Structure formats: structure tokens, C-alpha cells
Amino acid sequence: MREARTTCPYCGVGCGVVASVEKSEIVDVQGDPQHPANFGRLCVKGSALHETLGHGGRLTRPIVDGVESDWDTALDAVASRLRAVRDALGPEALAAYLSGQLLTEDYYVANKLFKGFLGTPHLDTNSRLCMASAVAAHKRAFGADAVPCCYEDLEEAELVVLVGSNLAWNHPVLYQRLKVAKQRNPLLRVVVIDPRVTDTCELADLYLGLKPGSDARLFTGLLAWMAARNKLDRVYLEAHTQGFEEALAAAQEQDAGVEAIAADCDLDAERLETFFYWFASHLHVVTLFSQGVNQSTSGTDKGNAIINCHLAGGKIGLPGAGPFSITGQPNAMGGREVGGLANQLAAHMDYDTPGARDRVTRFWATERLVPCLPEGPGHKAVALFEAIERGEVQALWIMATNPAVSLPRTDRVRAALAKCPLVIVSDCMANADLLAYADIVLPASSWSEKDGTVTNSERRISRQRGILPPPGEARHDWWALCEVAKRLGFGEAFGYTHPSEIFDEHARLSGFENGEGPDEWRRLFDISGLAGLDRAAYDALEPIQWPVNAAAPRGTARLFIDGRFATPDGLARMVAVRSRPPAQALDAARPLRLNTGRVRDQWHTMTRTARSPRLMNHRAEPFIEIAPEDAAALGVEEQGLACLQGAGGRYVGRVRVSRGQRRGEVFVPMHWNGYFSGSALSGALIDAHVDPVSGQPESKHGAVALDPLPVE
Numbered sequence: 001m002r003e004a005r006t007t008c009p010y011c012g013v014g015c016g017v018v019a020s021v022e023k024s025e026i027v028d029v030q031g032d033p034q035h036p037a038n039f040g041r042l043c044v045k046g047s048a049l050h051e052t053l054g055h056g057g058r059l060t061r062p063i064v065d066g067v068e069s070d071w072d073t074a075l076d077a078v079a080s081r082l083r084a085v086r087d088a089l090g091p092e093a094l095a096a097y098l099s100g101q102l103l104t105e106d107y108y109v110a111n112k113l114f115k116g117f118l119g120t121p122h123l124d125t126n127s128r129l130c131m132a133s134a135v136a137a138h139k140r141a142f143g144a145d146a147v148p149c150c151y152e153d154l155e156e157a158e159l160v161v162l163v164g165s166n167l168a169w170n171h172p173v174l175y176q177r178l179k180v181a182k183q184r185n186p187l188l189r190v191v192v193i194d195p196r197v198t199d200t201c202e203l204a205d206l207y208l209g210l211k212p213g214s215d216a217r218l219f220t221g222l223l224a225w226m227a228a229r230n231k232l233d234r235v236y237l238e239a240h241t242q243g244f245e246e247a248l249a250a251a252q253e254q255d256a257g258v259e260a261i262a263a264d265c266d267l268d269a270e271r272l273e274t275f276f277y278w279f280a281s282h283l284h285v286v287t288l289f290s291q292g293v294n295q296s297t298s299g300t301d302k303g304n305a306i307i308n309c310h311l312a313g314g315k316i317g318l319p320g321a322g323p324f325s326i327t328g329q330p331n332a333m334g335g336r337e338v339g340g341l342a343n344q345l346a347a348h349m350d351y352d353t354p355g356a357r358d359r360v361t362r363f364w365a366t367e368r369l370v371p372c373l374p375e376g377p378g379h380k381a382v383a384l385f386e387a388i389e390r391g392e393v394q395a396l397w398i399m400a401t402n403p404a405v406s407l408p409r410t411d412r413v414r415a416a417l418a419k420c421p422l423v424i425v426s427d428c429m430a431n432a433d434l435l436a437y438a439d440i441v442l443p444a445s446s447w448s449e450k451d452g453t454v455t456n457s458e459r460r461i462s463r464q465r466g467i468l469p470p471p472g473e474a475r476h477d478w479w480a481l482c483e484v485a486k487r488l489g490f491g492e493a494f495g496y497t498h499p500s501e502i503f504d505e506h507a508r509l510s511g512f513e514n515g516e517g518p519d520e521w522r523r524l525f526d527i528s529g530l531a532g533l534d535r536a537a538y539d540a541l542e543p544i545q546w547p548v549n550a551a552a553p554r555g556t557a558r559l560f561i562d563g564r565f566a567t568p569d570g571l572a573r574m575v576a577v578r579s580r581p582p583a584q585a586l587d588a589a590r591p592l593r594l595n596t597g598r599v600r601d602q603w604h605t606m607t608r609t610a611r612s613p614r615l616m617n618h619r620a621e622p623f624i625e626i627a628p629e630d631a632a633a634l635g636v637e638e639q640g641l642a643c644l645q646g647a648g649g650r651y652v653g654r655v656r657v658s659r660g661q662r663r664g665e666v667f668v669p670m671h672w673n674g675y676f677s678g679s680a681l682s683g684a685l686i687d688a689h690v691d692p693v694s695g696q697p698e699s700k701h702g703a704v705a706l707d708p709l710p711v712e
């Protein structure tokens with residue numbers, strides 16, 4: 001028996017795991033007591049990790065045109081077909097669609113190949129569905145996508161506000177930490193703002209079950225309320241921000257009276273004012289927000305409305321204070337670090353970061369190769385599949401994600417995939433929904449085999465270690481990308497033999513060798529303190545929060561503690577936010593508001609978690625949660641079957657009548673895929689409206705009709 005330390009591959013908490021290995025099997029997993037994200041805790045999903053392993057359902061051989069093949073043939077086919085599309089139609093006909101499940105090293109190599117050497121800007125990720133609005137809000141407010149807080153802040157706060165976050169189910173170890181903090185400090189208050197009453201409400205001193213989509217109204221109302229009651233931190237505003245008057249004027253365009261705000265949010269005015277008072281009267285406030293805020297056509301504005309209130313009260317850059325966006329996936333943050341979004345170039349730089357193209361070009365150039373970086377941003381996830389639908393993109397490499405289930409309008413996504421002349425799929429699981437569209441399938445390594453790093457929601461880089469060899473001919477994604485790069489003539493720039501070499505290059509680029517780069521950028525994103533690690537040091541790397549550099553060799557717990565932001569003048573920007581309703585309008589044909597989300601014991605499209613009977617026991621079937629009054633009016637009963645009709649299809653599920661559900665609204669889980677239930681694709685119900693700034697789809701605000709299904 002041996003023990004190996006690694007990181008959980010599920011949510012953005014990024015818990016450390018100790019795996020017990022006997023012969024060639026992981027027989028047990030425990031929380032790593034030394035990991036600062038979880039200090040030994042694990043949730044149900046994490047503690048069942050070893051139950052989801054094994055060779056069943058794994059892809060173990062490459063497949064070319066439906067026939068099992070070998071790696072050489074498959075890699076030759078990938079390279080020659082990508083080249084043919086590029087030669088015929090130009091680089092912009094190529095695209096990659098990645099995943100927050102990939103390791104940072106995989107992401108780095110994919111970005112370098114597609115943007116740097118194939119020259120296409122169209123590389124995006126399923127993290128677009130998760131935190132893109134928070135990224136955009138950070139950039140608008142702070143001048144850079146940087147999360148100010150750390151998990152300890154939840155324990156140091158006087159008030160924790162959870163907005164659009166079912167922490168108890170979706171980030172359970174953070175919920176456990178908050179629960180313990182509350183037990184230790186009876187003065188710590190928790191406010192939950194969510195249309196649904198969830199298990200998270202058990203911790204709530206105050207629950208605000210607001211109308212879906214009214215978050216921006218609530219937080220612009222809070223800003224106006226603070227101004228009216230002289231609860232602003234004028235000194236902080238003056239010294240560290242710009243744009244306050246415009247932000248306040250926008251907030252005051254709607255009636256700023258508590259009664260009016262409460263009416264617009266469908267809340268009790270007294271409870272709302274209690275929240276306003278608590279927020280304004282405490283300095284140490286953390287507002288933790290997640291998908292309920294982000295997955296909206298005004299998600300970026302909602303994020304900025306929250307950040308505005310923190311800036312206006314000086315509640316940022318202090319222990320126990322700040323707006324805190326929590327990512328859904330284990331490495332959504334790592335992808336942001338290495339250019340894994342279509343609007344990024346590389347290493348946190350955008351296309352319009354001064355001098356960025358030149359610097360990345362010089363950094364990636366070799367003796368004989370010069371990168372051909374695109375001029376500007378590429379298509380974001382939803383737009384990417386629309387470009388495929390139009391025939392503009394004709395070659396797509398999908399890695400570790402299933403857009404045929406998870407994107408809005410899965411009917412259109414599937415049609416686009418069917419039409420795309422070249423679809424390459426790299427995955428560890430034989431994922432029937434997607435493989436149906438694949439011309440070439442590459443078997444990838446999975447958790448316990450992958451070797452590299454991930455970064456969690458508090459900017460903490462942790463090692464995910466390769467504990468077992470990949471089964472059959474499964475290989476690491478970075479390796480497959482490098483092999484294709486070599487076949488395309490770019491071998492000189494992709495000669496990595498180990499993930500530590502990729503990490504080293506990423507760390508050096510983040511630090512802008514030779515002291516190049518804007519000061520603020522260097523201050524925030526520099527991990528050059530981790531450059532130069534040899535294999536042994538890389539393997540032994542302990543969890544550490546960026547930035548990590550000469551000034552902060554042990555990492556950085558909190559950002560903006562000196563009140564300087566990454567804008568040219570160092571001032572944070574307050575954004576004028578005007579509340580607007582969801583784009584998916586309700587009407588007589590589709591009168592119910594649809595909310596989608598996770599359940600406690602499943603992960604994404606269930607390819608792994610459904611392998612554990614223990615996890616399946618929690619919610620064994622697709623379901624539709626509905627308020628008792630609506631159930632009665634629509635003639636459906638607990639445990640009966642019902643059908644939802646949405647923008648692009650139907651969803652059949654078992655009815656769960658819940659008093660936690662608001663009237664006029666229904667909730668469905670997002671997990672069930674075509675293999676488990678082809679008639680319960682939540683993506684089919686959602687129309688493809690996106691936030692105009694972030695490109696994040698409006699997955700929390702579908703419009704559906706519900707019909708009872710007769711039981712035969």
C-alpha cells in the first residue's frame with residue numbers, strides 16, 4: 001500500500017486528496033489534512049472518487065472514421081486534415097473547444113498550438129458557461145481578471161452574503177468551512193440570496209428569495225440605499241476608485257426606495273432593508289457569487305453591481321472582505337491563466353494589452369519558427385457553434401467536454417457538429433452523445449493518471465498527480481497536441497517531454513522574462529517564482545496562491561490590499577449598471593421560468609459520477625422541481641412524470657413538488673446526458689442568448705411549458 005497526494009477533479013474548491021494505492025488500484029481516498037483548501041475534508045463526490053475509476057466505459061484506443069486504429073495513424077490523420085482545412089479556407093476555419101477539466105499544462109499547449117502556430121483565434125472553453133461573466137466583471141472593475149479573496153476570508157468575515165450559490169451542494173467543502181466558522185463565531189451572519197430555498201439556507205440568518213434575474217436591481221438598490229444613508233466610505237472612494245457618480249446616477253434612475261426595490265425583486269421590504277443595513281454596517285463582508293449571477297444575459301453587470309457595493313463601502317483588500325466569484329470547475333482558473341478563453345491571447349493577456357502580441361510572439365519564437373498570432377479575439381462558445389453551423393469553421397477539436405449536452409440549444413449544436421467536416425474528440429470516456437459526431441477520437445488520460453497542475457477559486461495552484469498509468473493506449477492531452485504540432489512542422493516549439501517543462505514555460509511567460517510587461521500585470525499574474533522547477537521540485541510542489549514572485553515567494557493570499565488596481569491610473573472602476581430582465585421572455589406558450597443547476601452528488605454530464613451506485617442513490621432520475629401551487633394548477637403530482645417544452649426540445653422528468661420553489665418557476669438538473677436519458681437534456685430547453693460582454697449563456701433563465709405525462 002502506498003499513499004499519493006493529489007487534487008480532486010470536480011469543483012472549483014480544489015480539495016487536496018490522499019489516495020491509497022494497492023497494487024494498481026486506488027482503494028480509498030481521504031481529504032488531505034495538509035491542503036489549505038480543505039484541511040482534510042472531502043464532500044460525498046470527492047470521497048467516492050475511487051468508486052468511479054476502472055476501465056469500464058474508458059476509451060483505450062484511437063478511432064479514425066469509426067474504425068479502431070493506432071496513435072500514429074490517428075495523429076497523422078489529425079495533422080493532415082487540420083492542414084487541409086487551413087490550406088483551403090485559412091486558419092480561421094479551425095477551432096478548439098476545451099474544458100475546465102483540463103490541466104493547466106494541457107490548456108497551455110492547446111492555446112500555443114491553435115493561437116500561436118495554427119493562427120486561429122477560435123479557441124474557447126466550457127468555462128464560458130461557468131464564470132465568464134465574473135471574469136468580465138473583474139476586468140471592468142479591477143483592470144484585470146483577478147479574484148481578490150481567499151477561502152480564509154469566509155472565516156474572517158462578519159457577514160457572508162451568498163448570491164446565486166447553492167454552496168452546500170456545489171462547493172460543499174466551502175459550505176462545511178463556513179458552517180464551522182459560524183459555530184465558532186456566533187456573531188458571523190450569513191445571508192442567502194437565491195430564488196430557490198436550497199440546503200444552503202440552513203446556514204442563513206436571512207434568506208432573500210428574490211425574483212429570478214433581479215440581482216442587479218437588488219445591488220444597484222443597495223448602492224443607492226448606502227448613498228442615501230451616508231453609509232459610503234468616501235475616503236476609499238476618493239482614493240481608490242473612479243466612476244462612482246455615474247454608477248450612483250444609474251442606480252438612482254429607478255426608484256431607490258426600499259419598497260420599490262423590494263417590489264421589483266419580489267421581496268419583503270423589511271427583510272430587504274435588514275440585508276441592506278447588515279451589509280452597510282459591517283466592514284468585513286464577503287459576497288460570494290456563482291452561477292446564479294453569472295449565467296445570465298446581464299451576468300457581467302450583476303457582477304459589477306456587487307463589486308460596486310464593495311468598492312463603495314471600502315470592503316475589499318482586507319481580511320474577511322471582498323467580492324468573491326467561485327468557479328464551478330476544478331481548473332476554470334487555470335485556463336484563464338494561460339489564454340484558454342477566446343478573448344484572451346495568452347498568460348492572462350488580452351489582445352489589447354499593450355505590446356502583448358509582440359511579447360508573446362517573441363517568447364514563443366524559436367530559431368526557425370515565428371508564431372502567427374491572430375489579430376483579435378475569436379468566437380466565444382455559443383458563437384463558435386453558430387460559426388460551425390454557418391460553415392465558417394470546418395474543423396473542431398473538442399477536449400474533455402460534451403457540448404452536445406451542455407450548451408444551450410443542444411439541437412442546434414448537434415446539427416452543427418453533424419455538419420462540421422472535421423470533428424476531433426479527445427476524451428477519457430466513451431461518451432456516446434459526442435462520439436456520434438467524431439471523425440477522429442483520441443483516448444485521453446483521466447484523473448489519477450493525468451499529471452500537472454490546477455488552480456482553484458482562490459488562485460491556489462495545486463498538483464494533480466499521475467498515480468496510475470493510463471489504461472490501454474490512452475495518453476495525456478498535452479502529448480497528443482505536441483505530436484500533432486510536430487507533424488504540422490512546429491516540433492521545435494513543442495518539444496516537451498514532461499509537464500514540468502510546460503509549467504516552467506508558463507511560469508516564465510507569466511513573469512515576462514527580462515522585466516518586460518506593465519507593472520500592474522506583473523504584480524498580479526507573475527508566477528515566475530515557480531519557474532525553473534526540475535521534475536522532482538515540480539512533483540513536490542505544495543499548493544500555493546498566485547502571484548508567486550520575488551516579492552511574494554510564498555504566494556499571495558489577498559489582492560488589492562494597498563488599494564491599487566490593474567488600471568493605468570491604479571484606480572478601480574465603478575460601472576454604471578442598469579437592471580434588465582432575462583432575454584428569454586415568458587409568454588402564453590412558455591409561461592414558466594426555468595432554472596437549471598447541479599445536484600449534490602453528480603458531476604457535469606455524469607460520465608464518471610454515474611459509475612458510483614452510492615452517488616446515483618442521491619438523485620437516481622432526471623426530475624422537475626415545482627411549487628405545490630403550480631403542481632396543482634397544472635395537474636401534476638409528486639413522483640408523476642411531466643414533460644417540459646423549451647426553446648429547442650423536450651425534457652421528461654419525474655415531478656418533485658417543493659415548497660422551496662417559487663411559483664411560476666421550475667428547476668431541472670443539468671446532468672443527464674443522452675446515454676442515461678436522451679429525453680432529459682436540460683440544454684435543449686435553453687435558448688442561445690448570451691451576455692453581450694462575457695458571452696456567457698443565460699442558462700438560469702429558460703422559458704418553458706409543462707405538461708403532465710400519463711403513466712401507462
Ligand code: SF4
Pocket residue numbers: 008009010011012013014015038041042043044045046047171172173174
Ligand atoms: Fe471535490 Fe469540490 Fe467536493 Fe472538494 S468540495 S471534494 S473539490 S467536489
